[in-house]
Amino acid sequence: MIAPACEKYGIRAVRADGIAHAGDINEQICRHVVESDLVVADVSGGNPNVMYELGLRHITGKPTIHIGEAGQLPFDIASIRTIRYQRTRSHLAGARKEIESALEAGLRDGFELLTPARVLRGLQTGDGPASASEGGGGGEVEDEDSPGLLDDFAVIEDGVDEVAADMEAITKTIETIGALTNQSATEMLDLTQANAPMSARLAAVARYAETISAPTGELNTVSAAFAGRMAALDSGVRAALGLIEMTPPDERGEGADEFLEQLMSLDEAAQEGLAQIGSFGTSAAPLARMSRHLRKPVKEISTAVKQLTAAITRMGEWAAKARALKHNSAE
Template structure:
């Protein structure tokens, strides 16, 4: 669920000293048109109950009238309009109950804007990894919702004032939590894909040099050319391979290090997917799973190509020691990528299982 608020007049009482021009509210969407008693209908009813009993009254205290989210989207897709509100609203209120993947993704966008955020979550339905001390936890009862409303009012006031007057309700010194890690995850996966593309380019360069120099090396050896001629050709090949082989070694090390760094966050994201029924996923959610599968396929292909080049160069090195250095660099890259494949393979297995 996402809502916007519009200003209707100066808020009364203690809120009148604070300016809240607009507020954006996100949370599980569900469906009001689903069958009674269905999971989607229950999600919708819980969301509306929290909105009407807790969030709307607080917004109205500040003179703002909430506008329902499904006026912006019907299928949970994060549209350009929603992204604009996520990045520009004075305040974001998020219902994180059940760890809806779209909500966490939207929170990630909001965190990047560096503006105030207030989290709400029902007891027993909070996703792992969220900062509990920053989340208003509530019971879904008359008294529980009334308490949540009062707590939300106080929290909104603090959020707008900020602990240092900056308008932020979070300390910049805090260690990044799961939400911040999800923001980084998108960047890291893009970087992994770029790293894979870099390694592919280097492999193509190595292949071109082998295609050009390899037959020459075999020909001078077969024809019984003087050792000086064979040595000259092998040195030419070694010189041609030196830069791309060294670059491949560095790229593979960077790929493996970044992959190891992002591995826990990927599994945390997959854990969230496992806890949410697939009927509540949207295109972005399925796109994330497809991205993991594609990355795994590309990594397997890269590892196979590297292993093939390693075999070719090890054969040539047995006869031409000048090739030992580039062959060693490629061998190191093979080992680094091979170790990373265990992690990528686990992503692939889980993503395929979740995708059905």
């Protein structure tokens, strides 16, 4: 699917294991990775050699297209657009068309710089051709199309706003499940006090399982979306924090400070929710032993709790870095 897409635009595709010249294969691959006009990287499974070579490529700032088999994409680069494929004829044909579209857009409009290349350019001093001004004054000239710090912040802030909306939806869903659980507990207490037969109690449990089926399914769906969004934002947020750290405090501007404040307040809200979520998961676990009717909703609750805990832990790492940067700025 790669070679035909490249041939359409007169690009000769060379597989890494198809290099004809004699010599050290590792050196040859690294040279191709660094020097080729275009690299198409299959990131399926996060092969360590591929990740290492991909890092070399990203630093060059040269065009790179990511492809990967669905379900095997590595978490670390989840925020970078990746053309996904499945090993069926129809899906491979669709992926080839996506590669063709990416090539067409890149050749027409230019390929977007990825975060490592933008960070490296931000670190460069003003002594090269890219930083010389037309008038000879030595002022830095930025690529008109490359995003700046505030552009990156704007994109991330939109994602952070969506994360906040996810958290609100999760909280409401948990409250709904909690209210239904309290109603069921009251009903079960009444049945116990009335010495009702086990069949009546089982029927009550089955009704409870049915009533929480939809909200637990929704909780699982929203939690998965929340965790996925957090994973996609992670590399961008960390890169933005790195850029802020490299920028002198008096040159950061209001946008950087607002971004740090946003990360800290989001974490405070998330930590309050984490305590509620942990308690919720602990109380739900024993329900699975009551009846087979409850096993599916309890499993969905357990899965959601694990996803949320991992995602909120990541958010705490962002906030810790943001607090350190604010503290250093205040000093």
